[in-house]
Amino acid sequence: MVEKSDIEAIFSIELQWIKDEVLKNKVVNVWKEAADRGCWKSLDDVPFTLLIKDSGKLTDHTKRITNLAKAIYDQRQEDLNLDFLIAGALLHDVGKLLEYEHKGGEFVKGEFGKKFRHPVSGALLAKELNLPDEVVLIIYSHSHEGDNLKRSPEAVIVNHCDFIDFEIKKSLV
Secondary structure, eight states, X not given: OOOHHHHHHHTHHHHHTOOOHHHHHHHHHHHHHHHHHTTOSOGGGSBSOSSSTTOOBHHHHHHHHHHHHHHHHHHOOSOOOHHXXXXXXXXXXXXXXXXXXXXXXXXXXXXXXXXXXXXXXXXXXXXXXXXXXXXXXXXXXXXXXXXXSOOOHHHHHHHHHHHHHHHHHHHTO
């Protein structure tokens, strides 16, 4: 069983960038709830993607995206919301804990995941746990589901960081 302390340890650096303590706790709670509902024993078991064999850990991907997003934020002069950006980056793929399952010795898309891709399930879970709509939008729109939406600047950053990381990983196969 994944504990809140496990989540806080894995994302210890990135969580410090969220100044709003209530939001920070909600981010941890979403990860905890997703891990519980997905019956994960460890976050380090969850793969980054099912589309690339041996893609690595979702937690490592999440940290890369969050660090990339923070680096972009640090270079911008606009009035961006760092708390929403970091919360959205940390949660953008949390729905994979609901989409994927370990079955027959391999990771596969589960029955729930066949109905709801991770951007949808992650956004629904974040909404259920009372995260701000701005964070829910980042989660929902980080992938192709958001292509016909007006993304916020923070959502644009997470969307592009996610695809940069995925495309690099894919090019190395």
